[in-house]
Amino acid sequence: MDIKKNVSGYRLGVKKPQGGRGVENAPEFSGWVEQVRNLNTAYTLETGKTKKIKMDIFGCQMNERDSETIAGMLTDMGFEEVSKDKPADIIIFVTCCVRENAEERIYGHIGALSGECEENGAFIVSCGCMMQQPHVVEKIKKSYHNVKIVFGTHNIHTFPELLYRYLTKKKRIFEVWEKEDKVVEELPIKRTEKHKAWVNIILGCNNFCSYCIVPYVRGRERSRNMNDILAEIEALAKDGCKEITLLGQNVNSYGNDLGEKDLFAKLLYAIEDIEGIERVRFMTSHPKDLSDELINAMKNCKKVCNHLHLPFQSGSTRILEKMNRRYTKEKYLSLVSKIKEAVPNIALTTDIIVGFPGETEEDFEDTLDVVKKVGFDAAYMFIYSPRKGTPAAKLEQDIPSEVISTRFRKLLELQTEIATELAKKTEGKTLEVLVDGPSKQNPEILSGRTRENRLVNFKADNVNKGDIVNVEIIRAGAFWLEGRGGNKLG
Ligand code: SF4
Structure with a gap:
C-alpha cells in the first residue's frame, strides 16, 4: 500500500486507483477544521457561549467507532458535546440500514426533533449507512427539512468542509460518495x-x-x-x-x-x-x-x-x-x-x-x-x-x-x-473481569465483562472502572452473572 502525506497533515492509505476519488481530490481536512473553529471562536467571543452538539447513534460497533471519529472532529472544531436530553445547536444522526425497523425508528427520531430545531434554530446532520441509499436521501430532501447536511460512509472525512460550507452559505448539502477507494488515517478521535x-x-x-x-x-x-x-x-x-x-x-x-x-x-x-x-x-x-x-x-x-x-x-x-x-x-x-x-x-x-x-x-x-x-x-x-x-x-x-x-x-x-x-456452570467459579464502572441499572453495584464476554454485576470495595479483578460468581442467568469480591489483578 502506498502511503502519502497529505498537505494538511492527514494521511491517506491509497489503494490502487479503482475509478473513484484519488488522493489528488482529497480536501485539506485540517484547514476546514480550523475554519469552523474560527467561526466558533468568534461566536464565543461575541456571546460568551459555546456551540453544542449531541449525537444519536444507531447500529453496530462500526457505527459506534465512526461516531468517535465524528465526535473527535467536532471537538477539534470547538464544539461541546452534550447528552441526548439537553438542547443542542447541531444534532448528528449516525444511521443504520441493516434492518428495516432501525430505518423507521430513525425517521421517527428525526421527525420528532422538528420542534426542538424550530425553537432553538438547531439543525440536523445525518450520516451513516442509511444515507448511502439514494431513495433515503430523496426522502430526507423532500420530507425532513431540518436535515441540513447529509454525507455517507465513504466521505466522513469531508464533514468539516461540509459543515463550513453550510454554516457560511446556509444551503442544504447532500454529498454522499459512491466509491470507496481510500483509507483515511489519523482523523481526530x-x-x-x-x-x-x-x-x-x-x-x-x-x-x-x-x-x-x-x-x-x-x-x-x-x-x-x-x-x-x-x-x-x-x-x-x-x-x-x-x-x-x-x-x-x-x-x-x-x-x-x-x-x-x-x-x-x-x-x-x-x-x-x-x-x-x-x-x-x-x-x-x-x-x-x-x-x-x-x-x-x-x-x-x-x-x-x-x-x-x-x-x-x-x-x-x-x-x-x-x-x-x-x-x-x-x-x-x-x-x-x-x-x-x-x-x-x-x-x-x-x-x-x-x-x-x-x-x-x-x-x-x-x-x-x-x-x-x-x-x-x-x-x-x-x-x-x-x-x-x-x-x-x-x-x-x-x-x-x-x-x-x-x-x-x-x-x-x-x-x-x-x-x-x-x-x-460458572457458579462458584472465580472469573477475571474487566470493570466497566457502575451498572447502568443499579449504580450501587459494578459491572464488567469476563474474558468470555459474559456480563457480570458484582459488589466490591476499592474497585474502579478499568481495573481487572477476580470475581466469585454466586448466581448465573442466561444473560448475566452475579458475583462478589474483586481482588485486583491489574
Ligand atoms: S455481506 Fe453482510 S452478512 Fe455477509 S459477511 Fe458481509 S457484512 Fe456479513
Whole structure:
C-alpha cells in the first residue's frame, strides 16, 4: 500500500486507483477544521457561549467507532458535546440500514426533533449507512427539512468542509460518495472509553450474502496498513487502554486485498508484544474464512480472549446456499469442533436468521440441531426482513408469519435454555473481569465483562472502572452473572 502525506497533515492509505476519488481530490481536512473553529471562536467571543452538539447513534460497533471519529472532529472544531436530553445547536444522526425497523425508528427520531430545531434554530446532520441509499436521501430532501447536511460512509472525512460550507452559505448539502477507494488515517478521535477501545482493521465487505445490504453501503474490503493499526494500539496502551476489539465486517479476510495471506493471524501475534494491552477481541468472523492459522493464533496468543462470535445464520445447507454464505452445515460444525479442540474453554456466540424465504420445517430443524450441537453462550436471533436492493429481496416470502413466529419462539426457548445451562456452570467459579464502572441499572453495584464476554454485576470495595479483578460468581442467568469480591489483578 502506498502511503502519502497529505498537505494538511492527514494521511491517506491509497489503494490502487479503482475509478473513484484519488488522493489528488482529497480536501485539506485540517484547514476546514480550523475554519469552523474560527467561526466558533468568534461566536464565543461575541456571546460568551459555546456551540453544542449531541449525537444519536444507531447500529453496530462500526457505527459506534465512526461516531468517535465524528465526535473527535467536532471537538477539534470547538464544539461541546452534550447528552441526548439537553438542547443542542447541531444534532448528528449516525444511521443504520441493516434492518428495516432501525430505518423507521430513525425517521421517527428525526421527525420528532422538528420542534426542538424550530425553537432553538438547531439543525440536523445525518450520516451513516442509511444515507448511502439514494431513495433515503430523496426522502430526507423532500420530507425532513431540518436535515441540513447529509454525507455517507465513504466521505466522513469531508464533514468539516461540509459543515463550513453550510454554516457560511446556509444551503442544504447532500454529498454522499459512491466509491470507496481510500483509507483515511489519523482523523481526530474522541474515544468513548479509556480502558477499552474499538480499532478498525478492515472496512467494507466482499461477501454479498444475499440478504445483506452492507457491501452496497460500506463498499468493498479495504484493509488498513498493519503498521498503522499497531501504532494506534500502542498509543491506546500508553493512554491506559487494556482491552481492544478489532473491528471489521469480516476480520478474517483482513489483508486479502493487500495480497497477503493470513495477515489477521499475524496481526494477533504482533499485538501480543504490545505492553499494557491485556485483552484482545475481534468481530465479526465469517466461517468460510476461519483458517487453521487463525485458530492456532487464538490458541497461542495469551491476550486473545476465549470468545468467538461466529454467525451461522441457518443450519440448513440448502438455505445457506440461497443466502450465498459459502459453507455447509457440516463445514460449520467441523469448524466448531476444531476451535473447541484448540481452545477448550472457548465461549461461542452467533447470529441466526429465522424465516428466510423458502425455509421449510426440515430446514428449521437443521437450525435447531446446530444450536443443540454447538451450545452457544449467546445468540442474536432475527426474523428475516428483506432489504431493498439485495438479491434476497426479490425472493417471494412463502412462509406464513404465524409459522415464522412459532419457529422464532421455539428457537428462543431452546437457546435460552442452553445459555442458562452453560451460565450455571460458572457458579462458584472465580472469573477475571474487566470493570466497566457502575451498572447502568443499579449504580450501587459494578459491572464488567469476563474474558468470555459474559456480563457480570458484582459488589466490591476499592474497585474502579478499568481495573481487572477476580470475581466469585454466586448466581448465573442466561444473560448475566452475579458475583462478589474483586481482588485486583491489574
Ligand atoms: S459477511 Fe455477509 S452478512 Fe456479513 S457484512 Fe458481509 S455481506 Fe453482510
